[in-house]
Amino acid sequence: MGIVVQKFGGTSVQDKEGRCKVVTWVKNALGVGRQPVVVVSAMGRGGDPYATDTLLGLLHVADVGDARERDMLASCGEMISASVMASILRGEGFRASAFSGGEAGIRTDDTYGNARIIAVDPSMLLAAMADGVIPVVAGFQGLTPQGRVATLGRGGSDTTAIALGAALKADLVEIYTDVDGIKTADPRIVPEARTIAKMDYDEVFQLAHLGARVIHPRAVELARQFQVPTVVRSTFEELKGTQVGSTRSVRDPWGHRQPEHAVTSITQLAGLVQFRVALSPTPLGVDLTRLFEALGDSGVSVDLVNLFPQEGYFCVPQSFQSVTESVLRQLDLPYRAEGGRAKVSVVGSAIQGLPGVVGRILSALRDAGVEVLQSADSLSTITFLVHQEAMETAVVALHRKFSLDRE
Numbered sequence: 001m002g003i004v005v006q007k008f009g010g011t012s013v014q015d016k017e018g019r020c021k022v023v024t025w026v027k028n029a030l031g032v033g034r035q036p037v038v039v040v041s042a043m044g045r046g047g048d049p050y051a052t053d054t055l056l057g058l059l060h061v062a063d064v065g066d067a068r069e070r071d072m073l074a075s076c077g078e079m080i081s082a083s084v085m086a087s088i089l090r091g092e093g094f095r096a097s098a099f100s101g102g103e104a105g106i107r108t109d110d111t112y113g114n115a116r117i118i119a120v121d122p123s124m125l126l127a128a129m130a131d132g133v134i135p136v137v138a139g140f141q142g143l144t145p146q147g148r149v150a151t152l153g154r155g156g157s158d159t160t161a162i163a164l165g166a167a168l169k170a171d172l173v174e175i176y177t178d179v180d181g182i183k184t185a186d187p188r189i190v191p192e193a194r195t196i197a198k199m200d201y202d203e204v205f206q207l208a209h210l211g212a213r214v215i216h217p218r219a220v221e222l223a224r225q226f227q228v229p230t231v232v233r234s235t236f237e238e239l240k241g242t243q244v245g246s247t248r249s250v251r252d253p254w255g256h257r258q259p260e261h262a263v264t265s266i267t268q269l270a271g272l273v274q275f276r277v278a279l280s281p282t283p284l285g286v287d288l289t290r291l292f293e294a295l296g297d298s299g300v301s302v303d304l305v306n307l308f309p310q311e312g313y314f315c316v317p318q319s320f321q322s323v324t325e326s327v328l329r330q331l332d333l334p335y336r337a338e339g340g341r342a343k344v345s346v347v348g349s350a351i352q353g354l355p356g357v358v359g360r361i362l363s364a365l366r367d368a369g370v371e372v373l374q375s376a377d378s379l380s381t382i383t384f385l386v387h388q389e390a391m392e393t394a395v396v397a398l399h400r401k402f403s404l405d406r407e
Helices: 016-031 052-056 067-074 076-091 123-130 156-167 201-209 217-226 286-297 318-330 357-367 388-401
Strands: 002-008 034-040 096-099 106-108 117-120 134-138 141-143 149-151 172-177 198-200 230-234 242-245 265-278 303-308 311-317 335-347 374-377 381-387
Touching (some): 016 034, 016 172, 034 076, 052 067, 052 076, 067 076, 067 149, 076 096, 076 134, 096 123, 106 156, 117 156, 123 134, 156 172, 156 217, 201 335, 265 388, 303 374, 318 335, 335 388, 357 381, 357 388, 381 388
Parallel strands (some): 198 242
Antiparallel strands (some): 335 381
């Protein structure tokens, strides 16, 4: 039997209705001759009894705490969820067994709270499946080289599912969530946003990295690296969702290389602070080297970097504003910080080297009255920094400009 890894998010397992749908999807996999491996997140979201944020809220508010201990507590939500789903499946007449991330073979480094997977040994899962058992794996966690529990960061259950899919050579990884796939824009901002039938790994990675929250960037990175066929779909609706894979070779090599058809999706990320730093003209690069090394040592990841001979621009998340300002003061670099910023990005694998796309973007933003504060681009993205209050206006204008509401 071919293997399918089925990952269910917190909203999929938070109540009886959702858990019944999980059982249905497991039955469907068995019905088409596939061996399911189920990966689950913690039940619900903050405020729900067993959600990760709720569990962390049990810690003393004044206690910064030990990162290792925080991970011990945070990992419990997924283990509760795995135990409950395994019990429900057994109640439906299936042989099922719950596994922690460590028991499922997930090995990580020791960066507690945001660990990276360094190896996967699926031997216990394979032995269970050979014995006719459906494994139900706690996502979001693994074991460090010292044998301690470490969590994979927000959205880490996606990463667990893709990593297991790669290690098990699964036919497919299905990411079940509360939306019916990856959209052309956030439907809360653009109600007419479409579900995209097929997307390239690179496009989905860029969307996830730039703010879309349907699937975790690290999970897409692994899927691309190991060429794991992936589908993002709804737990609650019988829809096909979005297929993620290598799609460039099957696209029309001419039609999508037009400026009006080059963009696949629009995404956005709010809560940024823009820094403008005055730099001494000589010796060239000394200020920049000191600054970015010091920020890196302080755990600050900078974004939207624009450099000029006597000035540098960059952005950081609002949560890193105070530490960034502290570094700048220590280096005695004059700066100006402007909060209330957001970035809006257009994503599409056909953007690379295509004339006319930037012009269409700028005309759409100009006509909508959106001021552009900074910009950056890569092979498949173009990003603009705007005032946060103009973010939704910009998303709507760009979605309309590229006719993303139509196939």
